Amino acid sequence: LPLYDAACQAAQETAEKIQERNRCQRNGESSAKLNVIIRSSLQNLREKIDQLKELLLRAVSTHQITQLEGDRRQNLVDDLLTRQKQLQASYKNEGTEPDVTRSSLMTGGVKRGITNPWLLEESEETRGLGFDDLRQQQQRIIEEQDAGLDALSSIISRQKQMGQEIGNELDEQNEIIDDLTNLVENTDDKLRNQTRHVKMVDKKSTSCG
Numbered sequence: 001l002p003l004y005d006a007a008c009q010a011a012q013e014t015a016e017k018i019q020e021r022n023r024c025q026r027n028g029e030s031s032a033k034l035n036v037i038i039r040s041s042l043q044n045l046r047e048k049i050d051q052l053k054e055l056l057l058r059a060v061s062t063h064q065i066t067q068l069e070g071d072r073r074q075n076l077v078d079d080l081l082t083r084q085k086q087l088q089a090s091y092k093n094e095g096t097e098p099d100v101t102r103s104s105l106m107t108g109g110v111k112r113g114i115t116n117p118w119l120l121e122e123s124e125e126t127r128g129l130g131f132d133d134l135r136q137q138q139q140r141i142i143e144e145q146d147a148g149l150d151a152l153s154s155i156i157s158r159q160k161q162m163g164q165e166i167g168n169e170l171d172e173q174n175e176i177i178d179d180l181t182n183l184v185e186n187t188d189d190k191l192r193n194q195t196r197h198v199k200m201v202d203k204k205s206t207s208c209g
Contacts, residue, residue: 003055007048007080014041014087038091045084052077 021034060070
C-alpha cells in the first residue's frame, strides 16, 4: 500500500510537470529541461507499477492475501497502469495544439491529441485531502454501501419469508376448498337419492289410492 501511494503521488507529479511543460510551450519558453524530468518521472512510475505487479503476484501465490483482496488490488494496479499509459500519451503530445487553453485541458475539450486525465477539476469533497484521507473516505463509502446491501438483503429475506407463508396459507385454503367441494358433491348425491325416494313413495301412494 505505501508503494501504491508512492506511485499515485508520482503520477500526480508527472501530470503537473506535463501541464507546466505545455504552459511553457504556449508561452514560447524552452521546455527541454521539463521534458527530461517528465521522461524520468514516467520511467520511475513504470518501475513502481512493475514492482506492484511483482509484489501482488507473490502475495497471491503464497496466500498472504485472499483471492478477493488480490482481485481488488489487481484492479487498483490496472487502473494505475492505465493512467501511466495516458500520461505517456499526453507527454508525447508535445504542444501540437499551441492555442490550447488551460480550461480545455481541465475539461477534456481538446479535439486532437490526448488530454491529461489527471488534470480534471477536483470535487469539493476530495479537494485538499491526502492519500490516507482519500483511502479513509473510500473505506467509509464502502462500509455505507455494505450496510445498505445488508439492509436490502434483510428486506429481501423478509419478503421471501412472507412469500413462503402466503404460499403455505394458499395451500391450506386449497385443501379446505377441496374438502368443501367433496362435501358438496356428497350432499348433492344424497339429495338426488332422497328426491328419487320421495318420488317413488309418492308414486306408490298414488297407486294405492
